[in-house]
Amino acid sequence: MRFDFTPREAPKPAKMTLTLIALDRPTADFAAVFTRNALPGAPIVIGRRRLDEPTLGAIIVNNKVSNVCAPGGVEASEKICAETARLLELKPGQILPSSTGVIGWGLPVEAMIGALPSAVSTLTGGSILPAAEGIVTTDLYPKIRRADLGGGSIVGIAKGAGMIEPNMATMLVYVLTDLAVPRAELRAMLTRAVNATFNTISVDSDTSTSDTVALVSSGRVPGVDHAAFEQALTTVCRDLAEDVVRNGEGVRHVIRVQVQHAPTAELARALGKAIVNAPLFKCAVAGNDPNVGRLVQAIGKHVGAQAPSTDLSHLRLTLGGIEIFANGVFQLNPAKETALVAHLREAELYASALPKDGVFTAPISYPPHERCVEIVADLGHGTASATVLGGDLTHEYVSENADYRS
């Protein structure tokens, strides 16, 4: 496989980057899952068709403009595919297109076609880092995860920082492997891996119109154990999903909620999502304020509205390993409050700095640690469980999104 990118230029959403991932040889073994947003982008519409094609040869990605519900969007995207195919000596149906960026704008087709020859001619077989860098928009840093097994490897890259509450997929994720796994097994494994990883995260409860996870196998390394492959694939997906949250727009604390002993897996996941999506709790975490009442509010809201028959009498909550709620009442005292504040401070990625000209900005660098705000919600009434990751709600998020397009 070869990768390409054109250099990004600051500021972040200013210039479109075309990223081309080309296989040395087209493969029949590819899989993809897409957003369930009911108003999807044109590349999603095309991508769903591509799943019926016999082989895939390349993936062409642009940022800046997501090509969602733009007039003539499907035709524009197919035109890019056709030109990419011509240059790579492939058929248009062998090209998977992806777009991310502003919803509502149309692709600058002629300019993109003009840039394609240079993208093709500079394809390189080296590091995947340029591709990981090329696909970002508001991401603070590129996201790459890798697992080695059976004499080959699985390498994945992801972009996504806002509009992140994936439903059957996440923003843009490409997972590449040289391990030979047939198409049918590949697709079943990808669906399960995505469901257990990307579908359990939420940065801001918004579900993108462009979510895509694609998995491509070149098939060069035969004989891999399928169970081991699926485990490694799930690990790569889980690590990338956590990267997406840790790099979420304005995220200064990653929040990990483990819901245990729930009556169903659906309820466990929904409760985890209810907690990481509760704006007041997210703001409290941003302020290193262990306002656990807002945590209880989020659980009670979801159960009251969506699952009113649920028994909460055995509910037990811990934050940073410290029991805060049991037997129907809070279990708090001043020493615990002090310890809870310390836990929140330890999980903070960056301190919020005073804004320049009223605009808060987050530092652009890799995260200093992988710690989370750790919450366990034990319902004491069932065998199902789920782990959900989310982030806090900060001034940096508001600054980034109150003025993203300008």
Added chain:
Amino acid sequence: MRFDFTPREAPKPAKMTLTLIALDRPTADFAAVFTRNALPGAPIVIGRRRLDEPTLGAIIVNNKVSNVCAPGGVEASEKICAETARLLELKPGQILPSSTGVIGWGLPVEAMIGALPSAVSTLTGGSILPAAEGIVTTDLYPKIRRADLGGGSIVGIAKGAGMIEPNMATMLVYVLTDLAVPRAELRAMLTRAVNATFNTISVDSDTSTSDTVALVSSGRVPGVDHAAFEQALTTVCRDLAEDVVRNGEGVRHVIRVQVQHAPTAELARALGKAIVNAPLFKCAVAGNDPNVGRLVQAIGKHVGAQAPSTDLSHLRLTLGGIEIFANGVFQLNPAKETALVAHLREAELYASALPKDGVFTAPISYPPHERCVEIVADLGHGTASATVLGGDLTHEYVSENADYRS
């Protein structure tokens, strides 16, 4: 009826205020609806019991501490009721308690009992303004609405600015009338009025554990037409609900979504909620940025996740009366973009000011106008409709909630 308050002292959440609303004579004609949060406050538990009592004589409200899941919370609240009853020569079962404020803290019972004699001795039959002022927490201003009919009137007061997505009720609302309507009719009317008004607003998608709407009739003015009464009651509730949003934490734009020609009223309301609760769209509105792609995202997310069989092919969207989406694609051009920005600016309540010491604060004054960001979503496929009110997501919201308790 008489009202009382002890003066509030700045800063906002610093000191508890006890507010007493006492009837001249206990009445059998009262109604109340409460939060459906599954972990409700002790006053909600008691309030539900009070609905079975033959008469109601007074309402005692405190702010600062909401008495939710605090050890001994029900006993604490009943003790306040008993002491209030003793001073008013009533029975404890004739007192409706309400608490709002921080979740997780216990009531300072002895201090509150010590303050009750002065609350009783200073009861006055004058304006309801002191009561409206006494019940607030993070509200910017007191909220009072009134309707006159049939020789009497309906007067309502409300508090609530954050943790506002009421489910069958809203924060604290008290509606008083001298018009005689029997208990059964009063309760049926209140349920319908709340469902059409308070249950269609959302400031931040969080549902309080303390939501209460109480309606009390002294019965002094007989002969009111019931249909006219219900209409006036609904108007008072709708106006108060809009006041709650316009005064929502950090709200600088009120967003009104009218969903029309939907297959069901439930879907219409859910779509309206999905739009006003979408963080990215809320941030865009805060920045006067007509990023209508985020509006489409919110609709597509809800339909994709919750109602995937819905036909969106006839979807037509307007913002400020300007068509932005029809026939499956955006209908945008530079002139429209300029007009959309102008609409957003006109609906802005306050310009965001540079923060002092990193903390954004909203002005404490009455709103300068009653304009909204006006969105119409026409599904073109049904007869149901709904109107939902929400607010934008601003630095002022984050500042208020990242450090509310300290």
